Every structure is written in structure tokens, then in C-alpha cells.
Amino acid sequence: MSTARRVVLETWAWKQRNSTIEHVLNEVEAPDVTGMELPTIGWRAAQKYPSEVHVELMSSGMIPDPYIGFNEHTVQWIGHAEWLYKSIFTYEPDSAESHKVMLEFQGLDTLCDVYINGDKILSADNMFQTHCVELIPSKLQSSNTLFLHFKSAVQYAKAQEALRGRVRAGSTNLGDPSRVYLRKAQYDWRWDWGLELMTCGIYRPVVLSTCSVHIDNMFTKASVNGNLACALEVDVGMKGQLNEIEKYRVVLKDSRNNNVRAEEISAGGDVKENVTLVYWTFDEDEIGLWWPVGYGDQCLYTVELTILSKQGVILDTKTLRIGFRSVKLVQEALQEPDQYGTGTTFLFEINGSNWIPADNFLTTITPDRYRAWLTLLRDGNQNMVRLWGGGIYEPDVFYDTCDELGLLVWQDFQFACGVYPAHDSFVASVRKEAEQNVKRLRHHPAIALFCGNNEDYQMLLQWGDVKDFPAIKIYEEVLPSVVETLTDPVIPYHRGSPYGGKGWDTADPTVGDVHQWNVWGGKELPYQDYDKLGGRFVSEFGMPSMPCMKTITYWMKDADPKEFHAQSKLMAQHCRAGSFERRFAIAMNDNFKVTEDLETAVFNTQLMQSEAVGFAYQSWRRNWGAKGKQYTGGVLVWQSNDCWPVTSWAIADYFLRPKPVYFTIARHLATFAVGITRTVIKNRPNDRPRQFYEFGAFQSRGATLDIWAVNGTLSPRSATLELHFVDLCSSWSHRETHAVHMPPNQATELLSIPCPGPPKNNEVSLTGYEDWTTTSSVIVGARLLDPNDGGVLARFVDWPQPYRFVDIVDPGLKTSVSSGRDENTTIVSLEVEKPAKCVVLSVVGDGEDVKWSDNALDLMPGDKQVIYAHGLLGRNIQASYLGKEKARLL
Ligand code: BMA
Numbered sequence: 001m002s003t004a005r006r007v008v009l010e011t012w013a014w015k016q017r018n019s020t021i022e023h024v025l026n027e028v029e030a031p032d033v034t035g036m037e038l039p040t041i042g043w044r045a046a047q048k049y050p051s052e053v054h055v056e057l058m059s060s061g062m063i064p065d066p067y068i069g070f071n072e073h074t075v076q077w078i079g080h081a082e083w084l085y086k087s088i089f090t091y092e093p094d095s096a097e098s099h100k101v102m103l104e105f106q107g108l109d110t111l112c113d114v115y116i117n118g119d120k121i122l123s124a125d126n127m128f129q130t131h132c133v134e135l136i137p138s139k140l141q142s143s144n145t146l147f148l149h150f151k152s153a154v155q156y157a158k159a160q161e162a163l164r165g166r167v168r169a170g171s172t173n174l175g176d177p178s179r180v181y182l183r184k185a186q187y188d189w190r191w192d193w194g195l196e197l198m199t200c201g202i203y204r205p206v207v208l209s210t211c212s213v214h215i216d217n218m219f220t221k222a223s224v225n226g227n228l229a230c231a232l233e234v235d236v237g238m239k240g241q242l243n244e245i246e247k248y249r250v251v252l253k254d255s256r257n258n259n260v261r262a263e264e265i266s267a268g269g270d271v272k273e274n275v276t277l278v279y280w281t282f283d284e285d286e287i288g289l290w291w292p293v294g295y296g297d298q299c300l301y302t303v304e305l306t307i308l309s310k311q312g313v314i315l316d317t318k319t320l321r322i323g324f325r326s327v328k329l330v331q332e333a334l335q336e337p338d339q340y341g342t343g344t345t346f347l348f349e350i351n352g353s354n355w356i357p358a359d360n361f362l363t364t365i366t367p368d369r370y371r372a373w374l375t376l377l378r379d380g381n382q383n384m385v386r387l388w389g390g391g392i393y394e395p396d397v398f399y400d401t402c403d404e405l406g407l408l409v410w411q412d413f414q415f416a417c418g419v420y421p422a423h424d425s426f427v428a429s430v431r432k433e434a435e436q437n438v439k440r441l442r443h444h445p446a447i448a449l450f451c452g453n454n455e456d457y458q459m460l461l462q463w464g465d466v467k468d469f470p471a472i473k474i475y476e477e478v479l480p481s482v483v484e485t486l487t488d489p490v491i492p493y494h495r496g497s498p499y500g501g502k503g504w505d506t507a508d509p510t511v512g513d514v515h516q517w518n519v520w521g522g523k524e525l526p527y528q529d530y531d532k533l534g535g536r537f538v539s540e541f542g543m544p545s546m547p548c549m550k551t552i553t554y555w556m557k558d559a560d561p562k563e564f565h566a567q568s569k570l571m572a573q574h575c576r577a578g579s580f581e582r583r584f585a586i587a588m589n590d591n592f593k594v595t596e597d598l599e600t601a602v603f604n605t606q607l608m609q610s611e612a613v614g615f616a617y618q619s620w621r622r623n624w625g626a627k628g629k630q631y632t633g634g635v636l637v638w639q640s641n642d643c644w645p646v647t648s649w650a651i652a653d654y655f656l657r658p659k660p661v662y663f664t665i666a667r668h669l670a671t672f673a674v675g676i677t678r679t680v681i682k683n684r685p686n687d688r689p690r691q692f693y694e695f696g697a698f699q700s701r702g703a704t705l706d707i708w709a710v711n712g713t714l715s716p717r718s719a720t721l722e723l724h725f726v727d728l729c730s731s732w733s734h735r736e737t738h739a740v741h742m743p744p745n746q747a748t749e750l751l752s753i754p755c756p757g758p759p760k761n762n763e764v765s766l767t768g769y770e771d772w773t774t775t776s777s778v779i780v781g782a783r784l785l786d787p788n789d790g791g792v793l794a795r796f797v798d799w800p801q802p803y804r805f806v807d808i809v810d811p812g813l814k815t816s817v818s819s820g821r822d823e824n825t826t827i828v829s830l831e832v833e834k835p836a837k838c839v840v841l842s843v844v845g846d847g848e849d850v851k852w853s854d855n856a857l858d859l860m861p862g863d864k865q866v867i868y869a870h871g872l873l874g875r876n877i878q879a880s881y882l883g884k885e886k887a888r889l890l
Contacts, residue, residue, distance in 0.1 A: 004211030004316040009087050009146070012046040012202070014056055017082040021149055024084060025118045043086070050363045052109065052201035053083045053150075066360075067644045067654075068557050070573055072195045079198025080155065085148040089208060091140040099212045099241050101140065105131040107204025108148070109362075110184040111156050115147040116140075125156075126183035127203075128393055128414055128433040150200040157182045157189075168463055169418030173578050174390075180418040183429060186390040187357065192576045193639065193648035197360040204395065213240040213307055213315040216273075220303050220443045221488040224326040230287040232324075233279045233488075234303060242271040244315065249306040250278050260286065260301065277305070290323030290445040292383045293406030294671065294712070299323060300403060300445075323403060323445025329492035331512075335628030339532065343510025346500075346537035347633025348408065348448055352384030353377060353640040353651060353665075354540060357391040360643050367397040372656055373641055374401045380651075380662050381669035384408040386497070386539060386636050389454030390416030393437045402446035409446045410539070410636070412497060413479055415453035415471065419460070422470035430474055434482040442487045449492045450483045452476075457496045458506040458515065497539050509535035515638075516541035519612065520649075521578070524586055527612035528689030528801065531619030531677065534632050541616060542638035543587070544577055545609035545661070546602045547645065547653035548842070549887075550849075554655075555645045566601035575647035587612075593804045595885075603885035605647075606660045607803075607838050610856060613637055613651075614664035618675040618796075621668060622708050622747045630746075637665065657849060660840055660856030667796075667854075671712040672742075674721070674782045676798040678755065679704050691801045703755040709784055709794065711742035718742075719793055720785040724860055725756055726835055728777035728809050732758035733861075739787070755780065777806065779835040781860040797858035799837055808883030811836035811859065815877065815890045826872040832859040837882035841867065844876040844889060 017024065047059040054075065057063040063078070064071045091101070105114070105124065108131065114122040117140075121133050160181035161167075169177035175189025175196070190196035221233040234250050245267040252260045265277050288299030300323050307315040331344045358365050358373055377385060385402065387394060389412035402409050413434060420426075441447055452475035460466050475495050483493040500512020507514060514535035519527050520543050527543065546552065546566075555574050556563060563570040567581070577583070584605070588594070591611075592604040616635070623632035642654040651665065652658040667673070679690045680703045693703070711717050718741050725734040734756055742748045757778045777800060784793040800806060812833035820827050830839060836859040843850045853868035869877070878887040 002210065002212055003314050004209060004214060006207050006209040007089075009089055009206045009208055010049045011087060012049065012051060013043045013086045014046050014051065014053065014201075015043040015084050016041040017084050017149065021113075021115075024149075025115060025147060046085070048363055050107070050202045050204055051085070052199045052203055052361050052363050054078060054197060054199045055361050055363055056201075066195065066197060068555050069559060069570065072197070072573070076196070079196075080152050082152060083150040083200055085150070085202060087146045087206075089144050089146060090142055091137075091144055091208075092142065093137060093210075100210065100214060100239070101135040101137050102209045102211075102214065103133045103135060103146075104207045104209065105133075105202070105204075106207065107202070109150075109200050109203045110153050110182060111151040111200075113149040113151075115145075115149070117144055126429045126433055127185060128183055128437065129429070130436055146206075148202065152198075153182055153184050153188075153200065154198050164421060164423070167419040167421075168459070168466055170416075170459070171578055173576055174417050177418065180420045181426075183414070183433060185357065185362075185392050186414070186416050186418075187643065188360070190576070191356075191390060192578055193356070193646055193650070194576065194643050195360065195646075199361065201363070203362050211240060211316055212244055213238055213242065215305065215307065215316045215318045217439050218303070218305055218318045218320055219439075219486075219488075220320055220322050222322050222324045222443070222445075223489045224289065224324050228289065229284065230282045230289075230324045231280065232282075232303070232322075234277045234305065235274065236277055236305060236307075237274045238271075238307070238316075239273065240315075242273065244309050245271050245307055246310040246312075247308050248275075248277050249304075249308065251304045252280070253302045253304065254288075255300050287324050290325040290403070291406060292408050293378055294381070294383055295406075298404060298406045298445075320443045321400065321403065322443045325445045326489065327408075327448045327491065329449060329494065330633075334631065338623065338629075338631045340509040340535070340631075343508070343536060345630050345633055346512055347630055348384070352382040352386065352407070352634075353637045354386045354388050355391070355394075355640045356388055357394075357643050358641050359654075362392065369656075370394075370397050371401050373652075374398070374405055374407060376652060376656060376658065376662075377640055378405040378407055380658075380666040382407065382665070384410060384448065384634065384636065385640065386410035386412065386451075388412055388416065388639075389414050389451070389497075393441070396440070399441060399444040399446060403444050407446060408448040409444070410449045410451060410497075411441065411447060412451045412454050415456055415474070417455045417459055419466055419469065420453075420456065420471035420474065422473045427474060427478060431478050431482065434479055435486060438482055438486045442491065447491055449494055450479070451497050452479050452493070452495045452499075454497055455515065457499055457504045461504050461506055500536070511536065513537040513539040515539060516616075520544065520583060520587070524583065526590055526689040527587070527608075527615060528691045530612065530616035531622075533616075534620045534623060536632060537634045538616075538620060538632065539634075539636045540638045541613075541635075542649035543609040543612040543661075544575075544580070544584075544647055544649045545605040545659055546571075546647045547642075547650075547659065548606075548657055549599055549602060551645050551653045551655055551657060552598070552602070564598050565596070566598050571598075571647070574645060577648065580647070591802045591804060597886065599880075599887070600885040603840070603880055606840075607882065609649075610660040610664045610838065613661050614668055617665055617668040618673065619677070621673065621710055622675060624710065624747050626743065626746050637661075655849070658855070660838055663852075663854055663856045667794075670794060672717075672719075672784055672793040673710045673712075674750075674784045674794045674796045675708050675710075676780055676782055676796060677706045678780070678798055678800070679706070689801070693800055693805070702757075703800075705751070705753055705755050705780060705798070706749070707751040707753075707782060708747055708749045709740065709742050710747045711744055714744050716741065716743050717793075718787055720787050721750055722783045722785055724781040724783075724862070726779045726781070726861060727758050728779065728807065728834065730758050740784075779860070781835070781858075781863065783863070795863070797835065797860055799835070799858070803837070803882060806882075808837075809834050811881070813839065813859070813879060813881070813890070815879075817877070820868060824870055824873075826869045828867045828869055828877065830857065830859055830865045830867065833861055835860055839879055839881045840887075841869070841877055841879050842887055843872060844878050847873075847875065850875075
């Protein structure tokens with residue numbers, strides 16, 4: 001009998017296969033049998049662990065960085081070759097009673113035959129599964145050779161396609177449709193923000209364990225009832241010599257390591273593989289609840305399970321960190337129709353973004369990088385992250401960090417944009433993948449929803465010509481039953497994203513969730529229409545932009561200077577969005593002056609993304625009304641992050657550099673927010689956004705302003721709404737205040753007024769708002785002030801549109817810089833004499849990035865803004881803004 005021992009196998013050698021496997025297993029040199037004209041590479045010590053072949057090839061200097069220049073194309077051969085890994089491990093039976101020896105492969109990417117001492121022990125074909133193989137101790141020697149043979153996923157998928165038929169799967173920029181036949185991250189085949197990199201390798205640890213009893217899984221059922229009373233049941237699943245078990249010890253500890261409860265349970269006679277160990281109910285105040293960020297603390301507990309033998313030997317232990325929370329997806333009838341009809345809510349009271357894998361090379365994403373990404377999202381006032389179905393089930397550190405930060409997780413099962421098959425072996429593989437991942441994830445309080453797939457229902461509806469949809473069996477039978485059986489309390493399951501209306505009308509704005517791609521994509525509508533394009537829960541929508549110049553410079557390394565142009569070949573190589581040339585042309589032409597300068601184009605695309613996404617967020621949050629009127633229950637922008645340096649919808653780029661939109665979203669999602677919509681009354685209503693003014697007649701046409709506010713707290717709040725109107729073309733300005741009241745946890749309409757402006761004769765009108773009002777260049781600043789201390793609860797500035805018509809005047813931007821509380825922090829104050837649009841601060845020169853507490857601000861005269869810059873370290877600051885898009889020294 002023995003305590004379980006686990007050893008991570010970290011030392012590997014790798015090489016490209018160029019002879020038969022038999023030759024390799026026998027370590028015999030042999031002639032090239034691949035028949036391919038590919039470079040061949042002999043055994044080399046792996047530099048990284050876990051390991052992927054591209055990363056090894058790069059570390060050895062054998063291939064260039066595919067994220068730079070056009071290098072993607074020179075590394076395509078790697079995905080067509082086959083790759084071998086080898087490890088030698090020692091085995092010493094610690095006693096004759098060591099009954100079980102197991103090898104656990106926590107992640108093999110993807111098609112991999114595994115051999116021990118020449119015997120095949122596993123044929124893996126699903127990257128999302130953990131493969132656990134029991135070894136026969138008598139066959140092990142003191143030194144053992146483990147061989148991994150990775151086959152070409154590209155070729156396997158094509159062969160399956162030849163066998164089973166070609167299906168539809170996204171458009172051509174979403175990778176080859178044969179991808180649906182292999183359970184490998186779908187974005188590896190290329191996506192509309194990602195390059196084609198078919199890597200392979202040991203992307204998660206390989207663990208050798210020896211034990212007599214092994215905890216296969218621990219199921220912690222932490223529940224919270226309607227009165228917020230908590231209970232915990234702990235079940236265990238075990239394998240091995242169960243008759244050796246004398247007792248179990250279960251301990252619940254709080255985050256300070258204090259015992260909350262502890263119990264020893266005698267195993268009794270006939271021990272079963274699955275046992276319920278404890279069911280504890282707790283007194284009020286004994287347990288702190290886990291809340292999403294912004295709603296309360298994230299109290300976390302650990303459950304420690306120890307299995308003891310009759311001799312007091314610890315046979316195995318397992319620890320899981322849990323939280324107590326209930327999660328419901330509320331889909332109940334709304335009281336009255338809104339602009340879309342009545343329908344039902346879809347709410348968790350959440351806002352956030354869509355996560356894609358943070359790198360094409362998963363082994364390069366360190367726990368610190370995961371934490372930095374998720375902290376960035378949390379600091380941006382997001383409280384939900386959706387793990388999109390074309391990526392991976394992320395490693396534990398991702399979900400642990402979400403638990404700690406209070407970020408809820410919407411977890412897609414890994415299917416995206418395709419007609420997936422459902423033959424028996426495929427369904428069996430998916431079932432196992434789903435069971436393993438649900439068991440791995442279910443104890444995380446952050447998990448709010450499991451979702452069947454990304455856009456598979458929608459694509460079908462869109463195409464209209466696909467009759468056969470075999471994977472319905474997966475989305476409507478297999479996955480919901482796995483979630484229902486393996487979670488308790490049951491975690492909500494949603495068939496697909498989007499999914500809702502009758503007959504799979506995935507675009508129905510009154511039921512379920514929608515993906516809104518009619519601004520960028522679809523009908524190419526102006527982004528100023530986003531307020532008419534909402535739904536009960538908008539789980540995707542977005543607008544792309546270029547990353548900052550520093551990131552562009554990374555991929556331009558050694559490039560010809562002529563590539564530094566918005567429409568150059570290298571800029572296109574680093575933008576994968578379908579029809580991006582035409583779509584950018586339309587949206588940019590609608591809103592901005594055409595430019596040939598790359599830096600100006602970068603600024604303009606970023607401003608457009610910020611304005612578009614910002615307008616959507618503020619409009620849809622406005623739909624969060626009182627009970628029965630919660631018309632929009634959440635918004636998840638596409639997309640949080642990037643997997644390489646690229647022009648995409650990401651709100652922060654590959655190097656975690658936030659784009660202006662990141663800060664704009666943060667402001668719209670703050671606890672208090674104020675919003676304005678401007679409607680130009682006598683516009684041409686059918687062919688242009690209603691916010692656009694007529695350049696020829698702006699002295700005679702007025703606009704109305706609708707102003708609302710959101711109180712995200714659970715208490716009512718009184719405030720002063722302060723409005724400041726400033727004309728860009730004259731010295732006219734005007735201020736007024738209104739006392740307002742905001743009921744808790746909802747948006748409230750505050751005012752609907754004509755927009756004031758300078759009178760025709762340049763005489764200031766003091767008598768209300770008449771028809772002579774103009775929107776021509778009147779900037780409207782709104783602030784919500786605390787009536788007691790004047791503190792600013794929220795601010796928003798509305799500019800006339802389109803921006804290409806606005807005659808910008810020099811805002812007279814003044815900055816002052818002083819030292820902050822610690823040597824790493826600098827306080828930067830910004831003031832203007834005239835309004836400035838989207839003032840983006842950046843650091844001059846190279847070195848570490850600066851973390852700005854806020855950025856991309858709309859500044860108003862008399863409203864000084866203070867920003868904290870972390871890591872500036874005495875370097876100079878530069879600024880860009882609408883009208884001065886090229887950054888200049890302050
Ligand atoms: C969606 C996603 C992705 C895609 C994005 C941008 O609908 O599900 O497939 O990358 O749009 O086009």
C-alpha cells in the first residue's frame with residue numbers, strides 16, 4: 001500500500017519523422033519514407049515544457065517568428081509533416097503492493113500514437129480530452145522509453161472529408177471546412193482574426209502516478225437557496241484497491257486557512273467506487289457568498305479530501321477551491337413590448353466580452369499572462385467573459401483567476417461555425433470530452449453557463465441550403481444531458497450562441513441571445529443605428545481597428561518603408577476580416593476624412609471602434625429597465641483579445657495594449673453612467689444616420705437630445721445632472737443643471753430637450769430653446785454629480801456627427817505632471833479651453849508599456865481630468881486626438 005505519487009514528465013526530445021515508426025522505435029537510422037520534399041530535423045532536446053513543435057523550431061532558430069511579416073507562409077510545411085517526442089522515465093516499484101501505475105496526458109494536440117518500450121498504449125484524436133492510461137507494472141523496466149507520434153491534423157481532416165463528405169463551415173476566412181472532422185482547436189485552421197498555424201505537441205502536462213487508491217474525481221455540490229442559506233455535499237469517485245480504505249477526512253477551509261468544518265467518515269465494509277461523503281448545512285453568517293465583481297466579495301473556500309488506510313497511510317488527497325453562489329438564467333415574460341416586441345428576458349445582469357485563445361501557441365501563455373488579461377478585463381468594468389467555441393477549454397488557471405476576480409464565465413463547448421458530424425465514434429469522443437471538461441470546471445463559482453456551440457444554428461439558417469444538421473444530437477441531447485447529470489445545482493445550458501426565436505430564428509431580438517453583425521458585416525448599417533439593433537442579450541457584436549503603432553512596428557520588422565501604409569500588403573497580411581477593405585472603406589468614409597497616413601488611419605479606425613462599440617453599450621444598457629422591462633440583459637463585445645499581432649475586433653491587442661474602446665467600454669459599464677442620443681430633426685431620415693447633420697444648413701436645423709442615466713447600485717440615488725454646451729465655431733457656451741432621481745439597478749430616462757446653440761445673430765438667447773437652435777458644432781457635456789459633495793458620478797460628452805464634417809479647433813490642451821503616491825505612479829492632469837475628442841496619451845520611445853488609469857478621453861473646458869500613469873518612469877508623454885491624429889509631444 002502506498003501514498004499516491006505523481007511525477008510530471010518534463011524532459012523530452014523531439015524530431016520530425018522521416019522514417020517508419022518501426023525504425024524509430026528500434027532507434028534505427030533509415031531512409032526518408034515520408035515522400036515529401038520537406039526539411040527534416042533530427043532529435044533535439046525540447047527547450048520548453050509543455051511543448052509545441054513550432055515553438056521548439058522557433059527556439060532552435062530553425063523557423064522565423066510567424067507573427068512577423070509574411071512568415072506565416074514559410075512555416076506551412078510544419079502542419080503537413082509528422083513529429084515525434086521521446087522521454088525516458090525511471091520506474092521503481094516502491095513496494096510489491098503498488099497496484100496502479102498511470103500515465104495521464106492532460107493535453108495532446110491532437111492525433112497522437114503513444115508507445116511505451118515499443119508497445120502502443122494509446123491512439124489519441126481529441127485535443128480537448130485528458131487521456132489516462134493504466135500501465136502494467138510488470139511490463140515496466142527501471143528505465144522506460146515513451147514515444148509520441150504526432151500525425152498531420154491537416155491531412156487527417158482532409159482524409160475524413162474525402163470519406164464523409166464536404167460540409168459547409170464558415171466562409172473561406174474561417175479555415176478549411178474539413179476542420180469539423182477533428183477535435184482540435186478550430187482557429188488553428190485560420191480564422192477571421194487568426195493565422196493558419198497547425199501546430200502539434202504536448203500542450204499540457206504528462207503525469208506519471210503510482211498509487212493503490214486514486215481519486216478519480218471529487219464532486220463538490222455547493223448550493224445557496226432562496227434565503228441565501230448554504231449547503232455543501234461532497235462526493236468522491238475512486239479507483240484502485242478500495243478495500244484498503246479505512247476512512248475519509250473532509251475539511252472545508254476559508255481563504256485564511258481556518259477550518260470551517262471538518263469530518264472523518266469511516267469507510268465501512270464494502271467500499272464502492274462512488275461515495276457521498278458529507279452533506280453539510282451552514283448557519284447564516286457561517287459562509288460568505290461569492291458574487292460577480294461589482295456586486296459583493298468573491299469569498300472562496302477550499303475542500304480538502306484525504307483518504308486514509310487502516311495503517312493511517314494517506315492513500316490519496318485532493319483539494320478543490322469552491323465558492324457558494326446560485327446562478328440562474330432568467331427567461332421570463334416581459335411586461336410590455338419594446339421596439340422589437342415582447343418576448344422573454346435573457347439575463348444574468350451581466351456585461352463583458354468574448355475570449356479567444358490568447359496565442360496560437362498555447363504553451364507560451366503563462367499563468368501570469370492569463371492573470372494580466374483577466375485583470376485587464378475586470379479593471380475595464382466587465383463581469384462576464386465568454387469562451388468562444390472555436391478555441392479551447394482553457395487551463396485551470398483561467399477559471400481560478402475568474403473565481404478570484406469575480407468574472408463570470410460563459411463556456412461554449414468547442415464547436416464553431418460549421419456543420420459538424422454526428423457519427424457514433426465522433427459523438428462518443430465528444431461525450432467523453434464534455435464529461436471530462438464539465439467535471440473539471442463545475443466547482444468554479446465563476447461558471448455561469450454552458451453553451452452548445454458558436455453560430456452553428458445561425459449559419460444553417462443563414463445558408464438556407466443545408467438540409468442535414470446531424471450535430472443537433474450533440475447540442476440537444478448529448479451536451480445538455482452531460483451538464484444536467486454532472487452538475488448540481490445544475491448550471492444553466494443554452495443550445496447555441498446565438499439561439500432563441502421560433503424555428504431557430506437566431507436573429508429574433510425578443511428571445512434568447514443574438515449576434516449583431518449588421519454593422520460590420522451583413523447589411524453594413526451605420527454604427528449610429530446600434531440602438532435599434534439590440535436584443536434580449538447581445539452575445540456578440542463589434543467593430544475592428546488597427547492596433548497601436550508599436551504593435552504594427554512589431555510585425556513590420558525589417559519591412560520595406562513602403563509597407564507603412566494602411567492599404568499595404570503587410571497590413572493586409574495582418575488583417576483577416578472578410579471584405580475588410582470594402583467594409584473599412586464604407587464605415588471610415590461615412591465618418592472620417594480619408595487619409596493616406598498610417599498613423600492617422602490607426603487613430604481613425606480606433607476612434608471609430610470606440611465610438612461604435614461605445615454607442616452600442618450605452619444604448620443597450622439603457623434598455624435595462626425595472627423588473628418586467630429588462631429588455632437587454634447583457635452585452636458581450638467581440639472580442640476581448642488577440643492570438644497574434646493583428647488588426648481585429650479586439651479591445652486590447654496581442655501585447656495587452658488596450659485600444660481606446662477599452663476605456664470607453666469601462667466608462668459605459670461603470671456603476672453610474674450617463675448617456676446622450678442626439679437626433680437631428682430635419683435630416684434625410686431614410687439614407688443617413690439620424691445623428692448626422694446637414695452641412696449646408698446647420699444654421700437652421702435643430703436637434704433633440706435624449707439624456708438618461710444608469711444607477712448600477714441596489715439603492716436609489718439622487719443626483720444633479722449638469723449640462724455644458726460649447727460651440728466650436730463661436731465663443732457661445734451655456735450651462736444648466738437639473739435635479740434627477742435614479743431608482744436602483746436600472747436605467748432612467750432623465751430629459752428630452754432641444755439642443756441649444758448660438759442664436760443666428762450671435763445674440764445669446766436666454767429664453768429657452770427655439771427653432772433656431774443648431775447642432776452644427778455644439779458639443780454637449782453631461783455630468784452626474786453627487787448633490788452633497790459635488791463628486792462626479794459619471795460623465796459623457798456628445799459630439800455632432802459625422803466627424804469628417806466637424807471643423808476642429810485647437811483645444812489648447814494643457815497637461816501637468818506630478819509624482820504619485822509611489823515612485824511608479826505619475827499623476828497627469830489634462831485641461832482644455834475648447835472641447836477635444838478622444839485624447840489618447842502614450843509614452844514616447846521604447847521600453848515597458850505604461851498602464852494608464854484612463855485614456856481616450858473626451859475633454860470639456862472647465863472639467864479637468866486626472867489620469868494615473870503607472871510605469872512612466874520619467875519618460876515623456878505624447879498625445880493624439882481628433883484633428884491631431886499623429887501623436888505629438890506634450
Ligand atoms: C463571430 C464569431 C467569430 C468571428 C467573429 C468576427 O460571429 O463567432 O466566428 O471571428 O464573428 O467575424
